[in-house]
Amino acid sequence: xxxxxxxxxxxLGYGLGLRVEYYxxxxxxxxxxxxxxxxxxxYMVDGGLPLVWLDRFRERFPLVMHGVSMSIGSTDPLxxxxxxxxxxxxxxxxxxxxSDHLCWTGVQGVNLHDLMPLPYTEEALDHVVSRVxxxxxxxxxxxxxxxxxxxVSFAQSQLTEWEFLxxxxxxxxxxxxxxxxxxxxxxxxxxxxxxxxxxxxxxSRVQQFHLAGYEQGExxxxxxxxxxxxxxxWQLYVEAVRRFGxxxxxxxxxxxxxxxxxxxxxxxxxxxxxxxLLRDAA
Amino acid sequence: xxxxxxxxxxxxxxxxDAKPARMLDIRGDAVADAQSRLDVYRHGYRVRLRDAxxxxxxxxxTMAGRRFGALLDAYVDAHPSTHYNIxxxxxxxxxxxxxxxxxxxxxxxxxxLDWAISTAFDxxxxxxISADKLAAVPPHAWAQLRLFLLPALQVxxxxxxxxxxxxxxxxxxxxxxxxxYAAPRHLLVWRLDTTVHYRRLEDDEWEVxxxxxxxxxxxxxxxxxxxxxxxxxxxPRMVALLQAWLNAGLIHGLGAAA
Numbered sequence: 001x002x003x004x005x006x007x008x009x010x011x012l013g014y015g016l017g018l019r020v021e022y023y024x025x026x027x028x029x030x031x032x033x034x035x036x037x038x039x040x041x042x043y044m045v046d047g048g049l050p051l052v053w054l055d056r057f058r059e060r061f062p063l064v065m066h067g068v069s070m071s072i073g074s075t076d077p078l079x080x081x082x083x084x085x086x087x088x089x090x091x092x093x094x095x096x097x098x099s100d101h102l103c104w105t106g107v108q109g110v111n112l113h114d115l116m117p118l119p120y121t122e123e124a125l126d127h128v129v130s131r132v133x134x135x136x137x138x139x140x141x142x143x144x145x146x147x148x149x150x151x152v153s154f155a156q157s158q159l160t161e162w163e164f165l166x167x168x169x170x171x172x173x174x175x176x177x178x179x180x181x182x183x184x185x186x187x188x189x190x191x192x193x194x195x196x197x198x199x200x201x202x203x204s205r206v207q208q209f210h211l212a213g214y215e216q217g218e219x220x221x222x223x224x225x226x227x228x229x230x231x232x233x234w235q236l237y238v239e240a241v242r243r244f245g246x247x248x249x250x251x252x253x254x255x256x257x258x259x260x261x262x263x264x265x266x267x268x269x270x271x272x273x274x275x276x277l278l279r280d281a282a
Numbered sequence: 283x284x285x286x287x288x289x290x291x292x293x294x295x296x297x298x299d300a301k302p303a304r305m306l307d308i309r310g311d312a313v314a315d316a317q318s319r320l321d322v323y324r325h326g327y328r329v330r331l332r333d334a335x336x337x338x339x340x341x342x343x344t345m346a347g348r349r350f351g352a353l354l355d356a357y358v359d360a361h362p363s364t365h366y367n368i369x370x371x372x373x374x375x376x377x378x379x380x381x382x383x384x385x386x387x388x389x390x391x392x393x394x395l396d397w398a399i400s401t402a403f404d405x406x407x408x409x410x411i412s413a414d415k416l417a418a419v420p421p422h423a424w425a426q427l428r429l430f431l432l433p434a435l436q437v438x439x440x441x442x443x444x445x446x447x448x449x450x451x452x453x454x455x456x457x458x459x460x461x462x463y464a465a466p467r468h469l470l471v472w473r474l475d476t477t478v479h480y481r482r483l484e485d486d487e488w489e490v491x492x493x494x495x496x497x498x499x500x501x502x503x504x505x506x507x508x509x510x511x512x513x514x515x516x517x518p519r520m521v522a523l524l525q526a527w528l529n530a531g532l533i534h535g536l537g538a539a540a
Binding site: 041044045046047048049050051052069071074075079082104105106107108109110111112113114116118119121123124127151152153154155156189190191217218219220222 | 307309318403404406
């Protein structure tokens with residue numbers, strides 16, 4: 001069955017991942033930060049300070065929710081308590097969209113708290129598609145799935161990662177959060193072409209870009225999100241803007257937090273790279 | 283068992299095992315062999331869990347000092363995470379230390395205080411009552427008056443001065459000396475608005491607070507104090523405690539005992 005072309009979600013511009021380290025700066029921020037992405041699990045709580053802050057940000061910024069624990073690829077049953085809390089948070093803050101990762105985070109009731117890659121098989125594809133559809137039924141909205149950085153690939157895989165992600169999106173009728181850094185990390189670690197990856201993504205389903213930094217390991221590059229966006233990732237971002245056009249873009253920084261002005265400068269750089277291309281294309 | 287299920291179970295075990303394991307399904311190549319690739323996940327697993335614990339157990343870190351890392355490793359080996367939020371990973375640490383470090387009970391006590399502070403931080407919001415509401419209780423209703431205390435309020439029994447260690451951690455102060463108590467003393471942990479508080483309880487306050495938590499009416503609270511202090515001193519002491527509880531926002535409702 002061919003899925004319908006997804007209705008477009010709003011274009012939000014250039015944003016940041018909401019982190020405690022930047023709470024104060026964000027509330028006093030100049031207008032270049034146009035939207036915020038919040039880590040869903042941090043606010044799936046009963047009360048207290050996290051929700052007080054969240055309400056403050058909600059008054060000032062469009063928000064989107066980004067989860068790390070849906071474990072959409074796990075062979076464990078979907079966690080109904082998790083989904084109920086996720087749905088409650090979405091109802092509370094009315095995000096522009098809700099996203100998580102194309103991965104599994106645990107099995108047999110154990111959570112590794114990591115974004116584990118899947119084998120790219122027909123079996124895994126059927127499994128993920130049916131779970132995405134169930135999640136979308138619970139949340140009553142399309143979700144976005146993000147490509148993860150990976151360090152292993154499995155002998156069983158029959159598809160490339162981008163074929164698998166594109167197929168999930170088409171069959172489950174969901175959208176894609178394309179992490180440009182993760183494409184670069186996985187492409188480098190597995191020796192595939194990041195351009196092939198971008199060309200394999202269905203344009204109409206890519207709703208959001210992540211930009212982030214990585215760390216050079218001994219043999220592999222490690223997706224740490226704790227460094228500035230690298231030149232290679234900026235180049236890939238330009239390629240992505242050319243292919244996908246105007247896509248809501250944000251910088252995701254999770255550790256080794258730079259001074260606020262440095263982060264703003266990175267965001268300004270993203271805008272400076274993208275806007276001329278978008279104007280030329282218009 | 284499906285092929286996907288089998289692969290995930292093997293991968294989970296390979297990531298969690300303390301000794302390096304080999305997974306036949308993982309491809310190695312010229313960039314890195316299969317073991318190096320698996321090790322990225324194995325290393326990350328321990329680092330993440332340890333970091334999550336270190337975030338929640340500041341007092342324990344101060345108390346345990348150089349032993350802190352070994353305590354966390356032992357816990358990680360014994361207890362995989364089962365909650366979707368890594369922040370809850372430490373929920374069983376105090377019980378683990380209680381079972382495995384019986385000769386140093388201060389470690390479990392410390393972990394219990396750290397965890398109580400952590401859980402109070404984002405417990406459900408409750409609105410405390412005002413003094414006016416208490417003042418409006420008619421005289422005939424006081425004997426059967428029941429005080430509803432915050433559900434998230436916690437009373438902890440401690441064998442030593444764990445609060446001093448936590449305070450040192452929070453203020454980056456000097457590590458205090460360990461003071462063991464001859465008999466357990468009690469700490470109160472609660473949240474007012476968005477700030478988590480903890481303080482020591484006098485023995486009489488502890489007794490009355492526990493009675494109030496269990497639903498004892500006001501007359502019984504006063505009787506408990508009278509047993510300790512005598513009839514004359516009991517009421518002023520109860521009034522002082524009520525005032526302190528109101529100021530701290532510990533009472534969120536009033537009712538009549540059944």
